[in-house]
Amino acid sequence: MEDLKSDRILEIKDDISNELRKAGYAEIGACIQCGNCTAGCPSGRRTALRTRSIIRKAILGLEEVLSNKELWLCTTCYTCLERCPRNLPITDMIIFLRNLAVQRGYILPNHLNLCRMFYDTGHGVPINDEKWNIMRESYGVSRVPPTVHTHPKYVKEVQELISSVGFDKTITWGKYAKKEEKAEQK
Amino acid sequence: MFYPNLIRERETIMSEKNLRYSLYLGCVIPNRYPFIEQSIRNTFKELGIELVDMQGASCCPAPGVFRGFDIATWLVIGARNISIAEENEADITLGCNGCYATLLEVNHQLKHDKEKRDMVNKHLAKIGREFKGTIEVKHLIEVLYYDFGIDKLKDYVKIKFPDLRVGVHYGCHIIKDSSHRPWGGEFEEPRFFDELVEITGAKSIDYKDKLMCCGAGGAVRTASLEVSLDFTREKLENMRKVSVDCCMVCCPFCHLQMDLGQMQVNDKFKDIIGESYKLPIIFYNQLLGLAMGMNPGDLGLVAAHDLKGVPPFISIQPFMEKIKEQMV
Numbered sequence: 001m002e003d004l005k006s007d008r009i010l011e012i013k014d015d016i017s018n019e020l021r022k023a024g025y026a027e028i029g030a031c032i033q034c035g036n037c038t039a040g041c042p043s044g045r046r047t048a049l050r051t052r053s054i055i056r057k058a059i060l061g062l063e064e065v066l067s068n069k070e071l072w073l074c075t076t077c078y079t080c081l082e083r084c085p086r087n088l089p090i091t092d093m094i095i096f097l098r099n100l101a102v103q104r105g106y107i108l109p110n111h112l113n114l115c116r117m118f119y120d121t122g123h124g125v126p127i128n129d130e131k132w133n134i135m136r137e138s139y140g141v142s143r144v145p146p147t148v149h150t151h152p153k154y155v156k157e158v159q160e161l162i163s164s165v166g167f168d169k170t171i172t173w174g175k176y177a178k179k180e181e182k183a184e185q186k
Numbered sequence: 187m188f189y190p191n192l193i194r195e196r197e198t199i200m201s202e203k204n205l206r207y208s209l210y211l212g213c214v215i216p217n218r219y220p221f222i223e224q225s226i227r228n229t230f231k232e233l234g235i236e237l238v239d240m241q242g243a244s245c246c247p248a249p250g251v252f253r254g255f256d257i258a259t260w261l262v263i264g265a266r267n268i269s270i271a272e273e274n275e276a277d278i279t280l281g282c283n284g285c286y287a288t289l290l291e292v293n294h295q296l297k298h299d300k301e302k303r304d305m306v307n308k309h310l311a312k313i314g315r316e317f318k319g320t321i322e323v324k325h326l327i328e329v330l331y332y333d334f335g336i337d338k339l340k341d342y343v344k345i346k347f348p349d350l351r352v353g354v355h356y357g358c359h360i361i362k363d364s365s366h367r368p369w370g371g372e373f374e375e376p377r378f379f380d381e382l383v384e385i386t387g388a389k390s391i392d393y394k395d396k397l398m399c400c401g402a403g404g405a406v407r408t409a410s411l412e413v414s415l416d417f418t419r420e421k422l423e424n425m426r427k428v429s430v431d432c433c434m435v436c437c438p439f440c441h442l443q444m445d446l447g448q449m450q451v452n453d454k455f456k457d458i459i460g461e462s463y464k465l466p467i468i469f470y471n472q473l474l475g476l477a478m479g480m481n482p483g484d485l486g487l488v489a490a491h492d493l494k495g496v497p498p499f500i501s502i503q504p505f506m507e508k509i510k511e512q513m514v
Binding site for chain 1: 211213214216217218220221223224227239240241242243244245247248249250251252253254255256257258259262263266309310312313315358359362363364373374395398399401402403404405406408409410413414416417484486489490491493495496
């Protein structure tokens with residue numbers, strides 16, 4: 001009789017699970033795959049996101065855990081973390097897996113644009129139209145809020161920090177993504 | 187981990203001091219929902235709680251979005267924001283669950299992990315700032331419930347609204363991760379927000395999946411608007427089934443999702459929802475202010491402009507009518 005052939009998992013790499021361990025998430029190995037996380041997941045009710053499966057793939061070091069778009073459908077509501085019978089910080093692990101995904105280039109164009117906005121203005125949702133200033137005044141609060149919007153020097157501070165950490169590299173790469181998108185639209 | 191007895195201890199310590207906080211605004215409150223800012227500033231003034239602005243504060247940065255992209259950037263920018271409050275020598279208070287998650291978590295991690303703090307301070311030194319770890323981060327709901335004290339707050343209530351049926355929406359990050367939150371580890375059936383609503387005489391009506399997420403967080407609204415709106419549709423349907431007069435929130439991103447998102451649900455899901463949803467979304471300080479006898483015009487409940495395409499997208503008039511009926 002012929003041996004069974006592995007046609008599902010072609011190669012088990014351990015770098016993703018090792019990265020998790022290095023980042024202080026060694027307890028991922030304690031996952032018993034009970035599925036409590038998936039059962040309580042409000043996103044999994046309506047999408048293909050399966051938290052248990054994400055953790056399993058991460059343990060096996062499968063690259064697809066990072067390339068699957070489902071990784072970005074978790075709203076970080078923390079229900080899985082609270083209910084995990086092994087007390088695993090599942091949501092924090094998902095956030096860390098997203099970091100690994102971004103480092104390997106798996107990021108949605110919309111998210112890159114958001115990074116760009118953050119770099120340019122210091123806000124995820126900035127005042128980008130005068131109507132917001134007028135609206136503020138109409139509610140009796142200062143026309144410009146006492147935030148980074150008051151002076152360009154504050155935005156500079158934020159940008160210096162982003163560059164100092166090295167996250168600007170991801171954002172520059174966002175500019176390319178934008179160009180490619182525009183080229184596609186043409 | 188916080189425990190109830192610790193909380194009580196902290197409460198008594200706080201009540202002996204004058205209450206003074208750095209007000210962290212975030213992004214959505216000042217830049218899209220300024221009427222929430224008006225209601226926070228005016229109710230706190232009325233309660234005698236001093237608020238100091240945080241000059242030059244940026245995005246917290248958002249815990250689902252930017253923390254998901256790069257944890258180191260999230261820590262460093264979060265620490266910069268905290269350092270502004272440290273200069274003010276006043277604990278942070280804020281009205282956004284997302285900002286709460288970020289600043290509470292960053293503050294906690296940097297206070298307890300010297301390696302991380304050194305890394306962060308190396309970067310902050312380049313712009314002449316430092317994270318010292320001298321302050322605490324508190325949601326304004328926490329300030330009202332513990333620091334000011336819900337019992338003392340009851341004395342400020344002048345008008346009660348017993349006919350008002352409220353669907354309370356906590357949002358996720360005010361409760362969870364519960365090990366770092368001041369609610370005694372409770373995450374399945376918290377009561378603090380319901381209690382705060384009920385001191386106004388209003389009734390907090392239980393509804394299916396009350397603690398479910400609004401759908402906006404974790405970068406999902408940006409990743410897939412449709413998935414995020416489907417959460418909102420489900421919440422709206424569950425609240426419609428118990429016929430509430432309004433949905434009460436304590437987070438501007440939930441507010442945006444339930445308000446702007448409600449309009450989008452009415453459009454995108456019109457074939458399956460039947461009648462359009464018309465549920466007014468109210469921020470807690472707006473209701474509290476009304477109960478304290480304050481003018482609706484000081485609580486962001488009256489729009490004195492003729493701008494188009496600005497919140498609230500779902501009319502709050504049905505809520506105001508209900509309030510007026512009970513004021514007579």
